[in-house]
Amino acid sequence: MISVIIPCYNAELTLNRCFESLKKQTYQDLELIFIDDGSTDNTLKLLKSIKKNQPDMTIIIKTQKNQGVSAARNAGLQLATREYIAFVDPDDWVDPQFFSTLIKGMTDDVDLSVVGVLKSTDKQSNKKLITQDTLSSSAYFERMFRDVQVKGYVCNKLYRFDIIQQHVLFFRKEVSVMEDLEFNTHYWHFIRAASISSAQLYHYQIEDNSAMNATWSDKKKTVIQAFDFMRTNGVLPKFQSEILELDYVRSLLWLVGQLYRKGSREDIAANEEMIFQLLRQKKRLFLYKGYKTGLKYYISYLIFLINKKMLRIIIR
Template sequence: MRYPPISIVVPIYNVEQYLDRCMQSLVNQTYKDIEIILVNDGSTDTSASICDKYEKVDRRVQVIHKLNGGLSDARNYGLRVAKGEYVLFVDSDDYIELDACEKLCNVLKDASSNAPDLIIGIARKIHNDKVSYLIHKGSENYALLTGSEYMLKELKTESLHMAVWLNLYRNEFLKKNELDFKVGLLHEDEQFTPRVLLKAEKVLCTDIIFYNYVIRDSSITRSRDLSINGLHIIQTCYELASLYEQVDDTELKKLLNNNLVTKYLSAIKTGGLYRKKYKSSIDTKFMYSRVHSKKNLSQLLLLSCSRRLFSRLYRILSERQNS
């Protein structure tokens, strides 16, 4: 069995406190045939010098210094220079298990003739002293599926995760299908992952816990005013709606559209878009035309009747969840 080389793409912006932890998890991988591409996206702290330090002592490390263009732009830079047969994305404030690449490679039985487009793993979610897991519930481990089959199974069990770092990607597959990240978009994974899965012909789901997702209260997606985050998710919903119109499978299309309603409602809640000044940004007709679950329909009806009650209920549920 031949083991493929892996490119690890790490976008970096002002993470001097966390970068060494991330880098130690990469340079000390038990699987050695890797290249580590560090894309310094215009950091203003000491992140750039930390990157250069690792490049000097490890020939597998390549550093790209660029003007700030955002997370998507940094990932695209890394993708363009990646030479590995497979690509793994790691956020610079997270870290992976030391045997992550080895375990992911071990599931490739025949990397030359039956190479999966995606290998999907499990992430450990860490927030202060709380630990949970991002797992898939609908798909059988180590069974080869199409991306559409995988989405259908995971949507049925409400366990379809969009995080880009949950997957190992075949580089040629990404390049052939021109699958990159939309620049300037927050929550870019929400737009990237469905496009990838709908193109994928071979998806291999695993039970490998390899990624450690560390939630920082100061991160981009946890800033105090999340209105821009919500508006970007709504923008993504409109873009995905056009893509989903091309899906032939009736059941999958129904579940994908309902998932758009879930995302849209979540954007309204987390972004505080139920406030009066965002009224023109909310298209309830878009949601009514795609809703299929009773849960989403009840929330949509409440939103239509009273934004105040909708927001109050959301705050009550959030407080209970965090207590």
């Protein structure tokens, strides 16, 4: 029923933990597709050992030159054969009920199933009563941008493979930041409804060297391309378009924060004004509705309008 795509790059330290969590699933009809994306450590050796020692499990291994996580996920989609698609990262792990909860949400008129995420930086899990709601595609769009348990992750979701195939959906290799959100917004155009469980069953390990947290590089600017693609994936009604543009400004504020904290003087000189110009373009919308992105970002934007130098001091 489910093809699980696991893109691997130098994952020898966490791969066994991830695999063991997949092995212990209460839902067992899984096809595990490991893509070794040009690892230089013992990742491939571990994968071969896992496959050899688990003859009763459906395990596929493909190796390729290092091309990034998007290319690895795309390679997994080319190999998938099951009705549903899931993505798991090798430095993360999942609770035993992860797939059984996701598959439970996939009723006849639901095209996307979602569970909650527990980040390694979270002090505690959500102990509230577990709920499972079915939302219209319109209501889900807002949750995707504003609910921290839903967001644009691909790893806490279950997709219908026929939708991905019919509409030729894939991950943009040229985008290094928010490529998953771009994929999700494209998929959203074709869903009738989404099911969301509040159970935090996906454990997301935040690494210092991840694309979101690493030192400054021009790859971080691809977040701008991600939103350009999102605008061209299909026509959005006004309400959804505003949500997208508000998150675009929030992402630009994140980008300038990354530039100030982790960039050199040369990086700042080369990129600061370009980001500022993009921020100014959304002035009217963000002044009226930017508070919906959170007080931190709204105040940051107001400071940017009043005194750009003060923004740099506060962010640092």
